[in-house]
Amino acid sequence: xxxxxxxxxxxxxxxxxxxxxxxxxxxxxxxxxxxxxxxxxxxxxxxxxxxxxxxxxxxxxxxxxxxxxxxxxxxxxxxxxxxxxxxxxxxxxxxxxxxxxxxxxxxxxxxxxxxxxxxxxxxxxxxxxxxxxxxxxxxxxxxxxxxxxxxxxxxxxxxxxxxxxxxxxxxxxxxxxxxxxxxxxxxxxxxxxxxxxxxxxxxxxxxxxxxxxxxxxxxxxxxxxxxxxxxxxxxxxxxxxxxxxxxxxxxxxxxxxxxxxxxxxxxxxxxxxxxxxxxxxxxxxxxxxxxxxxxxxxxxxxxxxxxxxxx
Numbered sequence: 001x002x003x004x005x006x007x008x009x010x011x012x013x014x015x016x017x018x019x020x021x022x023x024x025x026x027x028x029x030x031x032x033x034x035x036x037x038x039x040x041x042x043x044x045x046x047x048x049x050x051x052x053x054x055x056x057x058x059x060x061x062x063x064x065x066x067x068x069x070x071x072x073x074x075x076x077x078x079x080x081x082x083x084x085x086x087x088x089x090x091x092x093x094x095x096x097x098x099x100x101x102x103x104x105x106x107x108x109x110x111x112x113x114x115x116x117x118x119x120x121x122x123x124x125x126x127x128x129x130x131x132x133x134x135x136x137x138x139x140x141x142x143x144x145x146x147x148x149x150x151x152x153x154x155x156x157x158x159x160x161x162x163x164x165x166x167x168x169x170x171x172x173x174x175x176x177x178x179x180x181x182x183x184x185x186x187x188x189x190x191x192x193x194x195x196x197x198x199x200x201x202x203x204x205x206x207x208x209x210x211x212x213x214x215x216x217x218x219x220x221x222x223x224x225x226x227x228x229x230x231x232x233x234x235x236x237x238x239x240x241x242x243x244x245x246x247x248x249x250x251x252x253x254x255x256x257x258x259x260x261x262x263x264x265x266x267x268x269x270x271x272x273x274x275x276x277x278x279x280x281x282x283x284x285x286x287x288x289x290x291x292x293x294x295x296x297x298x299x300x301x302x303x304x305x306x307x308x309x310x311x
Contacts, residue, residue, distance in 0.1 A: 019164025025306025035080030065089035071197035
């Protein structure tokens with residue numbers, strides 16, 4: 001193991017290509033979806049898959065943790081958790097789906113003759129000026145793409161761009177939380193049958209299209225942020241910069257109710273959003289490549305990116 005049998009401060013390992021830390025290892029993360037034994041019948045639009053309103057139905061946990069076996073610390077691994085479980089290796093991060101009213105308006109057909117036409121030739125380099133409108137749509141025989149200008153959201157105290165992409169921050173008291181912009185796109189969800197240590201619940205693989213981008217915490221929710229909102233700290237391993245743990249679904253909903261009074265519109269990510277963001281455009285077991293478990297406590301590929309337990 002490399003975790004020394006405890007959680008660790010966030011950002012202690014390398015981020016993925018979209019600037020997200022601790023997506024694998026440190027703490028498991030609650031997702032909004034109800035537990036299903038496979039992806040048979042799963043939605044393909046990235047929305048949360050909920051089965052019923054029954055309070056006891058299991059939820060999906062993702063990402064592995066400091067206490068987890070290495071085989072669980074993979075982008076595709078998933079397992080079901082009763083919603084009232086509070087354990088020392090289970091936390092969460094939040095998402096915020098971005099919906100642009102201008103983008104929605106641009107999706108409506110315009111009057112006849114209003115559309116501009118551009119023919120793209122294979123192998124060519126056709127160019128056209130960017131429209132001045134706040135939003136526009138491009139239609140082709142293969143895709144329908146919607147574009148809108150993204151300005152600093154009302155809830156953000158700052159916004160910027162770095163080598164990972166677009167980020168924005170919000171503040172609760174003296175605590176600042178960074179969120180990363182996750183662009184819309186499509187990906188193959190789940191794992192192939194030949195992935196080492198694969199479980200049947202990770203399939204069948206299926207294509208998911210996320211038509212809207214979203215914001216996502218760049219780390220799990222920290223104890224500092226939780227305490228600023230909830231005025232308590234249920235965690236066993238108490239340090240402000242470590243992930244909050246020992247929080248169940250009910251307590252997370254209480255957290256969301258309070259923090260969203262500030263107009264943040266946060267929620268747990270759907271399972272599809274979580275995996276899409278974790279993979280950051282990759283298709284391998286880890287977002288840095290394939291996983292090779294060589295022996296007891298010996299998984300070199302995981303060490304730079306995750307805190308995890310023994311094999």
